[in-house]
Amino acid sequence: MAFGLFKKSPKKQETPVGPHYHELAIHDIIKETKDAISIVFENPTSGKLNYKSGQFLTLIANVNGKEVRRAYSLCSSPFVDERMAVMVKRVDGGLMSNWLPDHLKKGDKLKVLEPMGQFTTDYAKDKKRHLVLFAGGSGITPMISILKSLSTQEPESICSLIYCNRDIDSIIFKNELDKLQTQFEGRVHVIHILDNAPMNWQGYSGLLNKEMLVKLFERIPNWGLDKTTYLMCGPEGMMKNVDTLLSDLHIPKEKIFKESFVAGVIDKDKKDEQKAATSAGNTAHEVTIRYDGQEYKFKVEPNRTILETALDKGIDLPYSCQSGLCTACRGKALSGKVKLDEEEGLSQSERAEGYVLTCVGHPMSDDVVIEIG
Ligand SMILES: Cc1cc2nc3c(=O)[nH]c(=O)nc-3n(C[C@H](O)[C@H](O)[C@H](O)COP(=O)(O)OP(=O)(O)OC[C@H]3O[C@@H](n4cnc5c(N)ncnc54)[C@H](O)[C@@H]3O)c2cc1C
Ligand code: FES
Secondary structure: OOOOOOOOOOOOOOOOOOOOEEEEEEEEEEEEEOOEEEEEEOOOOOOOOOOOOOOEEEEEEEEOOEEEEEEEEEOOOOOOOOOOEEEEEOOOOOOHHHHHHHHOOOOOEEEEEEEEOOOOOOOOOOOOOEEEEEEEHHHHHHHHHHHHHHHHHOOOOEEEEEEEEOOHHHOOOHHHHHHHHHHOOOOEEEEEEEOOOOOOOOOEEOOOOHHHHHHHHHHOOOOHHHHEEEEEEOOHHHHHHHHHHHHHOOOOHHHEEEEOOOOOOOOHHHHHHHHHHHOOOOOOEEEEEEEOOEEEEEEEOOOOOHHHHHHHOOOOOOOOOOOOOOOOOEEEEEEOOEEEOOOOOOOHHHHHOOEEEHHHEEEOOOOEEEEOO
């Protein structure tokens, strides 16, 4: 994975610069539902940005005089769409998800960090597989990109999307999904599940449970475990539910891939307790970060993360969500011990290979060396 390359700066920069930041003009803003918009970007004058379906862009905006960055998955497909697009759904009381639809206009420019993320797959014409996608609400964003890429790039593969929403009006990309189902008839299956279904609703309604899932699995093709992979993205409750149901149906964990948009709800006291527990007896430890051909050494105080400390010192390390979800800050620990407050963003194999997330990472010894990039 290619991380951004940044120049060492004497103090924290309010407006980040560097070869991996881009200023993109807004080509269009599309109202998808009453609380969701798609932002379509012009390509940079230097040429299209490379990205994979399932990756996200980090949008950087100045909100009330402060730099705010948030991750938004790309809903466009690099194989199908001329321009990159993200979809933003309003979150109650949320800073960025409300600022963007309220302030952004066609023709404006927005700073972004290059596409990142590991929730991806490589496509090949001769692959023959079945992707079963579970999406809830805004979790459709990476899924529609994957669906478009798979259906156009792998003529022998098929895709089934199980998409949960509150009600019919909150289904994002409904028309586009209908079109894809028609265009790739027999290869793309879309099943909607609504919490509150209207009287004439032909589809499923209520909470997805084991009985319903068994019925759904009877409706979609069964290509056997070997050829099937399960992906999920949606609100925390929905993801936990699907995870439990798949495990009840004996789907092995290594067949299931997840993208989380929001960190598990941990109350602040518990988080502080966790941080205190990770601080190795309130001792500051030195870390060495290798990044962009440079080496940075600094002490990380107890209850501070490696990323927080680096940013305080004006070292522009890559980051996006700052909650251990998106992996934008991922690096490999070459030595020493690093404790993570939150491990959800890394797969078991990444952890085994020594990858860490600096935004939730604390050095537990003085010999920690982390290589980023
Ligand atoms: C890898 C990744 C990809 C993402 N892709 C998308 C995407 O395609 N579309 C999209 O709309 N969002 C996406 N998100 C979520 C997005 O980054 C923001 O977290 C979200 O827009 C809320 O930001 P905010 O500034 O409005 O809220 P904040 O001001 O940061 O938070 C306000 C409150 O809302 C809670 N909250 C934050 N996010 C959510 C959420 N998603 N659902 C419910 N409660 C939440 C917070 O815990 C907090 O209590 C993605 C996140 C990650 C990590
Ligand atoms: S910044 Fe997202 S995981 Fe660290």
